[in-house]
């Protein structure tokens with residue numbers, strides 16, 4: 001059983017490595033960022049509230065985020081394992097997650113932190129673009145579509161840059177998340193379930209190192 005948290009600053013590659021882990025281990029992928037973007041697109045009450053934080057690069061309040069995660073973790077497709085991508089981001093959220101996993105009897109098995117230098121993150125985020133139709137993630141330098149202008153996954157020709165990947169927002173996002181990063185890692189270090197992977201390697205090597213950790217479960 002794998003119940004995994006992926007920790008990492010914005011742009012560290014959590015979404016990228018998640019895709020490969022899901023392919024190999026068939027885990028439920030729970031990205032709080034994706035959930036908020038979907039809620040914003042559907043203009044739900046949570047989406048409207050989240051938008052005011054996300055567009056500025058701030059964190060959505062802990063209670064709102066934890067409630068969303070608890071609802072998602074209550075669904076049966078998480079019974080055979082899950083990846084939490086982007087949650088928790090604060091020690092308060094980590095403590096809330098402890099309660100949630102106890103209540104649902106779905107204990108964490110691994111926490112993997114992707115380590116990437118801030119300069120690399122800024123470059124990656126400013127080069128990231130997304131498919132408008134299916135949300136697939138690309139990068140001007142490291143992950144271009146196989147056929148220029150056509151999404152590999154769904155064949156769409158329309159792409160966009162996330163609002164929060166614009167330079168003025170990226171700076172605040174990184175600052176906000178950096179403040180929380182060290183205490184969060186300490187939290188899981190003390191629990192003895194933290195592993196660290198060098199996220200500056202190629203996506204293939206990042207997956208290989210992550211897989212080496214998970215395959216010991």
Ligand code: AP5
Pocket residue numbers: 008009010011012013014015016017031032033034036053054057058059060061062065085086087088089093124125127128129137138139140142143164173199200201202203204206
């Ligand atoms: P979210 O969508 O989770 O954003 P994030 O954490 O900022 O993470 P990203 O999606 O930007 O990056 P990633 O690590 O997944 O990198 P990716 O694989 O795409 O959250 C958005 C917002 O929602 C937050 O700012 C916050 O407001 C709110 N929110 C979400 N969760 C919350 C929570 N728990 N509490 C409160 N608020 C919350 O890769 C990035 C780029 O680099 C891509 O172009 C990719 O192709 C490329 N790349 C990836 N890996 C490599 C590699 N190894 N080498 C070269 N390029 C690479």
